[in-house]
Amino acid sequence: MKQLLLILSALITFNTFSQEIVNETFNDTRIVNGHSVETNMEGSMKFIISHRFGMLNGGLYELYGLDQSTIRMGFDYGITDNITIGIGRSSFQKTVDGFIKARLLTQKVNDGSPVSITWFSSVDNNTLKRPAGREIDNNLRWSFAYQLLIARKFGEDISLQVMPTYLHRNLTPTSEFSNDIFSIGTAARVRLTQILSLKFEYYLALPDQLPDANTNSLAVGFDIETKHHVFQLHIGNSRGMTEKFFISETYGKWENGDIMFGFNITRDFQVKGRKYK
Amino acid sequence: MRLKLISIAIILVVVYGMKPIDSNWNDNTSIFEILHFYGENMPSHKPKEVNEEILKRGRDLIFEGRTIGPDGKKSKYISKFYVCTSCHNPNQEDPNLAVFDPEARLDYVASKDMKYLPGSTFFGIANRESWYNDDYVLKYGALVEPASKSLAEATQLCAKVCSSGRYLEDWELEAILAYYWDNQIKLGDLALTDSEKKKITAGEKGNNPELIKLIKSKYAQTSPATFGKTPNDYSKGYGLVGRPEEGKKIFELSCQACHQDGGVAGMTFDNNRLFFKKLERNLNKKTDYNLYDIIRHGTYAGDGKPRYMPLYPEEKISNQQLEDLVAYVKQEAKK
Numbered sequence: 001m002k003q004l005l006l007i008l009s010a011l012i013t014f015n016t017f018s019q020e021i022v023n024e025t026f027n028d029t030r031i032v033n034g035h036s037v038e039t040n041m042e043g044s045m046k047f048i049i050s051h052r053f054g055m056l057n058g059g060l061y062e063l064y065g066l067d068q069s070t071i072r073m074g075f076d077y078g079i080t081d082n083i084t085i086g087i088g089r090s091s092f093q094k095t096v097d098g099f100i101k102a103r104l105l106t107q108k109v110n111d112g113s114p115v116s117i118t119w120f121s122s123v124d125n126n127t128l129k130r131p132a133g134r135e136i137d138n139n140l141r142w143s144f145a146y147q148l149l150i151a152r153k154f155g156e157d158i159s160l161q162v163m164p165t166y167l168h169r170n171l172t173p174t175s176e177f178s179n180d181i182f183s184i185g186t187a188a189r190v191r192l193t194q195i196l197s198l199k200f201e202y203y204l205a206l207p208d209q210l211p212d213a214n215t216n217s218l219a220v221g222f223d224i225e226t227k228h229h230v231f232q233l234h235i236g237n238s239r240g241m242t243e244k245f246f247i248s249e250t251y252g253k254w255e256n257g258d259i260m261f262g263f264n265i266t267r268d269f270q271v272k273g274r275k276y277k
Numbered sequence: 278m279r280l281k282l283i284s285i286a287i288i289l290v291v292v293y294g295m296k297p298i299d300s301n302w303n304d305n306t307s308i309f310e311i312l313h314f315y316g317e318n319m320p321s322h323k324p325k326e327v328n329e330e331i332l333k334r335g336r337d338l339i340f341e342g343r344t345i346g347p348d349g350k351k352s353k354y355i356s357k358f359y360v361c362t363s364c365h366n367p368n369q370e371d372p373n374l375a376v377f378d379p380e381a382r383l384d385y386v387a388s389k390d391m392k393y394l395p396g397s398t399f400f401g402i403a404n405r406e407s408w409y410n411d412d413y414v415l416k417y418g419a420l421v422e423p424a425s426k427s428l429a430e431a432t433q434l435c436a437k438v439c440s441s442g443r444y445l446e447d448w449e450l451e452a453i454l455a456y457y458w459d460n461q462i463k464l465g466d467l468a469l470t471d472s473e474k475k476k477i478t479a480g481e482k483g484n485n486p487e488l489i490k491l492i493k494s495k496y497a498q499t500s501p502a503t504f505g506k507t508p509n510d511y512s513k514g515y516g517l518v519g520r521p522e523e524g525k526k527i528f529e530l531s532c533q534a535c536h537q538d539g540g541v542a543g544m545t546f547d548n549n550r551l552f553f554k555k556l557e558r559n560l561n562k563k564t565d566y567n568l569y570d571i572i573r574h575g576t577y578a579g580d581g582k583p584r585y586m587p588l589y590p591e592e593k594i595s596n597q598q599l600e601d602l603v604a605y606v607k608q609e610a611k612k
């Protein structure tokens with residue numbers, strides 16, 4: 001463990017001295033539900049409001065899902081340019097989450113690293129009240145996710161990312177399923193204009209880990225970037241906005257129209273000064 | 278005998294006082310020292326004390342926005358959004374200190390690998406006699422009055438208003454004034470002919486308006502500021518032929534000085550066709566992306582929007598240079 005920490009701190013230190021870096025691999029720190037390699041600048045706080053609505057196949061009666069909505073509000077803060085922490089609270093299963101991200105490598109323009117790599121760890125706590133007689137120990141409410149976000153920007157307009165992910169849930173649907181889930185995520189961004197980008201995010205849970213009713217999370221959408229906000233509009237088959245939900249608790253099937261509209265809106269605030277270039 | 282001794286003493290004092298001091302002055306002699314020698318009063322912004330510790334604090338505040346204070350604790354950032362060097366270069370910008378020529382300045386800073394910024398350089402700012410000149414009253418109103426007469430007040434205005442920050446504490450202001458003082462124009466910086474130099478270094482101590490005038494003719498005492506107008510017809514611009522190669526310098530040394538990853542501006546300017554297309558599309562529109570508008574008017578800080586872009590007076594980016602930038606943007610958008 002000590003060695004791992006040493007390697008991580010060495011990588012972060014090395015990253016600090018990077019020159020001619022490739023910037024803005026993704027428009028924001030989120031792609032759809034998951035994180036991108038991007039981190040906040042030091043002293044910058046990001047307020048993120050995310051909504052996921054009901055299923056489009058609910059028809060007009062449900063106003064195509066708009067009658068149902070879940071929300072996550074979160075704050076991310078850049079401790080340094082390479083380390084970001086965040087907390088959030090989702091109405092979906094009344095979940096509180098927290099995370100830490102550390103940028104280990106940054107893609108360089110010419111020589112140097114061909115990819116950007118960011119380490120991500122998160123923790124979720126489900127605070128939903130249980131029915132009388134079915135209370136559970138608080139320990140079972142926790143889940144943990146660990147990701148390595150590896151991204152490369154190809155030219156100015158295309159960025160790709162892969163996200164090997166390890167998820168640990170203290171509570172599983174039934175005892176026959178493992179608490180640990182391994183998943184590989186992939187994501188892409190294609191810039192269409194200076195402010196508009198098309199994006200895609202898919203998390204594949206490796207076989208035989210989840211019940212048959214589960215599906216893999218797939219979402220597509222657009223990012224609209226203005227001077228102070230990023231608007232992310234998307235449709236996908238997952239309602240949850242943290243790793244536990246979109247990796248291990250996605251049930252929607254695209255072919256059945258089980259897709260939901262959602263958006264993330266981010267606003268940056270500079271809460272502390274920093275060293276400017 | 279006593280009278281003789283007194284006479285010799287008086288003669289020695291007078292001779293010493295009148296002695297030409299060319300042997301003591303060199304290229305590093307500060308202009309204020311020479312002006313004072315010739316009868317000019319020291320300015321009110323002369324710091325009470327200049328030593329290495331105070332200078333380090335001044336440099337830290339200028340370049341980093343904070344320092345270790347006299348109490349041994351890290352000071353608060355002057356501004357969360359900018360540091361002084363976001364808008365001001367610390368070094369000489371004009372090849373000829375008496376002439377404000379934006380084209381010559383651009384070439385000069387490009388040759389020195391410096392940024393091309395909207396604020397006055399800190400080099401020689403202590404040698405100016407007024408600040409926030411001319412049209413800055415249009416932007417800052419009555420705030421300009423005390424600032425135009427005092428470098429200390431000008432610095433406070435910059436810290437609080439221009440950088441969306443806070444007023445400086447006394448020790449911080451003293452440290453910054455010490456930095457300015459240390460960064461004043463030196464004898465060797467003046468474009469003097471041999472005969473002028475000889476004249477200056479061989480003068481006699483005392484009131485000498487002629488030499489003061491000569492010295493002051495070699496550098497500008499004020500930094501002029503003319504707020505330019507946008508073209509009447511954006512599609513025709515200023516009616517000047519733009520030079521893309523000059524525009525490239527403006528884009529890289531000026532726009533991208535702030536609009537870079539990790540820079541003070543919230544938005545990064547890419548060297549990317551899509552971005553140039555966006556700028557080109559906005560050339561005829563009344564938006565913040567219109568280069569004519571944003572450079573001539575800038576934006577203003579306000580409640581909930583402390584970060585803003587300062588305007589460039591004509592003395593910083595001329596109409597010709599603005600057309601150069603537009604020509605570069607159009608050229609890159611076509612690629």
